[in-house]
Amino acid sequence: MSRGASAVTRPAEALKEILIKNTKGLIGFSIVMFFVFMAIFADRIAPYDPYATVDKPLQPPSPKHWLGTNDIGQDIWSEVVYGSRTSLYVGFTASSIAILISLIAGLLAGYKGEYMDEVISGVIDIMLALPSLPLIIILAAYLGPSLNNIILILAFFGWVGGARIIRSQVLSLRNRDYVEAARALGASSLRIMFKHILPSLAPLLIAEFVMGTTSAILTEAGLSFLGLGDPTVKSWGQILRHAQASYAMQLDLWLWIFVPGLFIALLGTGFTLIGFSIEEYTNPRIRKRI
Amino acid sequence: MATAQTYLYKRLIRSLIVFFIILIINFILPRAMPGNPASILANEHQLPPEAVNILTREWRLDAPLHEQFIAYIKSIFTGNWGFSYQYYPRTVYEIVMERLPWTLLLQGTTTVTVGLTGIILGMIAGWRRGSAVDASITISAVIVYAIPYYWLALLLQYFLGYKLRIFPISQALTPGAIYHSPIDYIADVLSHMALPVLAVTLTAYASYALIMRNSMIDLLGEDFVFVSRAIGLPESKVMRIVVRNALLPPVTMLAIRAGYIIGGSIITETIFSYPGLGFLIYQSIIYKDYPVLNAAFFMLSITIILANLIADFIYVLLDPRIRYGERR
Helix, strand or coil, X not given: CHHHHHHHHCHHHHHHHHHHHCHHHHHHHHHHHHHHHHHHCHHHHCCCCCCCCCCCCCCCCCCCXXXXXXXXXXXXXXXXXXXXXXXXXXXXXXXXXXXHHHHHHHHHHHHHCHXXXXXXXXXHHHHHHCCHHHHHHHHHHHHCCCHHHHHHHHHHHHHHHHHHHHHHHHHHHCCCHHHHHHHHCCCCXXXXXXXXHHHHHHHHHHHHHHHHHXXXXXXXXXXXXXXXXXXXXXXXHHHHHHXXXXXXXXXXXCHHHHHHHHHHHHHHHHHHHHHHHHHHHHCCHHHHHC | CHHHHHHHHHHHHHHHHHHHHHHHHHHHHHHCCCCCHHHHHXXXXXXCHHHHHHHHHHHCCCCCHHHHHHXXXXXXXXXXXXXXXXXXXXXXXXXXXXXXXXXXXXXXXXXXXXXXXXXXXXXXXXXXXXXXXXHHHXXXXXHHHCCCHHHHHHHHHHXXXXXXXXXXXXXXXXCCCCCCCHHHHHHHHXXXXXXXXXXXXXXXXXXHHHHHHHHHHHHHCCHHHHHHHHCCCCHHHHHHHHHHHHCHHHHHHHHHHHHHHHHCHHHHXXXXXXXXXXXXXXXXXXXXXXXHHHHHHHHHHHHHHHHHHHHHHHHHHHCHHHHCCCCC
C-alpha cells in the first residue's frame, strides 16, 4: 500500500502512471475517451436524427446509411452514436451511487466495528448470495422500463462487493500509527474517517468505480436486449434487440448486430484495461506475474 | 471436522435466509401491482364473475396480508401456483416443470465446460509462464473478458448457424422430428445445445483461466516446489502437486459464479429460443404473464441457491484447511 499512499499526495502523478505510462491503461483510457467524445458530440457526429424516420425501412448499408436503416426507417449508425450516451450515463451514475453506498457501509462496518459491523457484514453476505441477475430482471419487469429505475436497481445490487473490500481495508487502516495518533489528539470519528482514512482509500475507490461502471454498462445492455430498457431512449442493447426481432440475420443485415455489440464489448474492454492498470499500480506484486 | 461442519451450517443458514427473501419478494411484487391476479385473469379470458370469486377465495386475495402470506406459502409448497395468463387454462406448475429440465441440462453442461476450459488453459499458461502459449492464452482471455456473451451468441448463430449451417440455430429439438433410437434423440439434443454452450464457454472461461494462471504462478514460486525439484521428483509429479493446490481459487470462484452462469441463462436461452426457465421468464415479461414470471423466477432462484450450496460442499472437500479444521 505504500504506493497507494503516495498516490494520495500526488494524484496527477498517479493518474499519469495509470492512464498514460502503463500500456494497458493507455489503451483502455483511449477507448473510453473515444466513447466519451462520441457521447458528448453525438448530435454533431450522428448524420441523422436517430428518432426520426429518414428512409425506407431495412435498407442495407450504403454511403448514405453506413449501417443501413432499421425496421422503422431510422438510421442505424445515428442510433449507435446516441447509444453511447445511454451506456455511459447509466454506467457512471449507477456506479457513482453504488460506490457512495459501499463507501458509507464499508466505513461504518470497518471503523465503527462491533454490532454495526455484524449487521453490515451480515447484509453483505446475504446480498452476495442472492441470485442477483434474475432479481434485477424481475425488479425491472415490475418497476417498469425507465432509465432511472434501471440505475437505481443496478446501484442497489452494485455496492455489495465494493463495501466488503472497503471494509477490510478500513479494518487494516484503523490501527495504523497515524490514525491512532489522531485519535489520541482527540479527533472525532467523523474527522478521522474523512480526513485520515478516506484519502488512503482513494485508489481502491477508483478501481471499484471502474469495475462497477463496466458491469453496470454490460447489465444495462443485457436488460435493454431483453426489452426491459427505457423504450424512449436509444441504447446499444435495444438496437440489438430490434435487430434480432426484425430478423436482421435472415435479411443478411449483420452489421446491424455486429457494430452495437462491438461497441459494448469495446467500452467494457476499455474500462477493464484501466482497472488492470490501477491494480498494477497499487499492487506492484501483480506486475511481476506479467 | 468441527470447523467443516460449522462452515457448512453457516452456509446452510445463509441459503435459508436467501430462500426466505426470495419468497417474500415473490409475495410482495405481484401484490404491489394495480389490479389483482384474479380480475386480471378474468379480463384476459372473459371469465364469468363466479370464476373471479372462486379464484379470489382460493388465493385469499380479500383476506388480510398475513393470511394471504400463509396461503401463499402453502400454495408455493404444494405446487398450486395458479394459472398462466397467456396459456390459460394451463397451470403455471405444468409450464414451469416442463421447462426446468432444459435449464438444468444447459446450465449443468456450461458450468462444467466453462470450469474445465478455464482451469486447463490457466494451468497450461501458468506452467509455461512467459512462453508464447502463455501470452496467447492470457491475451485472448483479457479480450473475451469484456465481450457480452449475447453478442458472441448472436455472431455464432449468424456464422455457424445461418451461413455455414453446422449447428441448428434455435430450440432444443428439431420440431416434428421422429426419433428411431435413443441415440438419434441424444444427437439431436446435443447438436441443439452446441451453440449456446459454445457461446457461454467462450465468454465465461476467461476469468477462470486468469485466476488459475495466477494461482499456479504464486505456487510455483513457493519453497516446496523448489524442494520437490531438488530431491529429483519428476516434473509430472511436481505439476500434479502444484495443480492440486492451485485449484482452490478457481473452484471457489466457480462456486460464487455458478449463480451468475445460471442467471445468465435468461439471455442465452432467449437468443436461442431454448425452452428453459430463462426463455420462459423472457416470454412472460413480454406477455406480462406475471404468475408464470414469478414461478419461473422462483424456480431459477432455487436452482441458483442449490448450485451455490453444492459448490460450498465441493469447496470443503477441496480445502484441507477447512476439512481438518485448522482454519485461522
